[in-house]
Amino acid sequence: MLMFEGVGKRYPDGTEALADVTLRIPKGQFCVLLGPSGAGKSTLLRMANGLVVPTQGNVAVAGTPVGPASLPRLRPRIGMIHQQFDLVPQSTVATNVLAGALPYISAWRALAGLFPETYRAKACELLAAVGLDESHLARRASQLSGGQMQRVGIARAFMLDPLLVLADEPVASLDPKVSRDILDLLRRQSRLRGATLLCSLHQLDLAREYADRIVALRHGRVAFDGAPADLTAQSCEAIFGTPDASGVAPRTDAGLQPAAA
């Protein structure tokens, strides 16, 4: 479903973010990209939907090379879930979910709130699936907790029945209990809807608990690729520089403080 072949990325300032990464991620797999801050997880993930262009190698989704000619066709089939949810705070929950259908709806219709009934029905179905009921539909996104915002983000990502869902640190700003609820939900929805899921995380315990496969990056290279059960103390040391990742500092960047459910 998703293929990276010998990909590398050097940013214009000379930073080498990735070097020679080759991965084949089959349909339906929940693959976690694990690694410390700066390892290259976001850079790799964003290559899958063309937000980052590799300076070396090739990326393909469902057999189609990712590039300017294919992106208009591919992007609607790739859902994206963001660390900071990326909702429109003043818009309602319903409008934020419906925004997932924007590639198929003209901007003026969206601005006027003229979403076809099929999309409205799909948005309601997805909101129920992520555990938000009708009472949430008319609430502004800014009135939701962090966990609820990410539920809306998940519903939005599944609006167009994606082949592939990219989740970039989807639980980095949530507390541990809510993080588990969100990863559980992501896994269930992906399986139910037959989507392949590529999710970056920096928490070893969560990767172990939820992934079908862990691909760990360190300094832009693959340091481990295998089943969670095969992740040994030695491989943890290769990824994080410590045998149990206990030395991995929690993220404290501005805006990344744990949020309540």
Ligand SMILES: Nc1ncnc2c1ncn2[C@@H]1O[C@H](COP(=O)(O)OP(=O)(O)OP(=O)(O)O)[C@@H](O)[C@H]1O
């Ligand atoms: N636009 C950019 N220009 C220059 N360097 C960049 C750019 N984006 C990322 N980098 C650098 O590339 C490297 C990999 O960054 P990336 O964001 O992919 O890592 P990450 O593993 O996702 O980190 P984090 O968990 O902190 O988000 C880092 O050294 C980062 O500083």
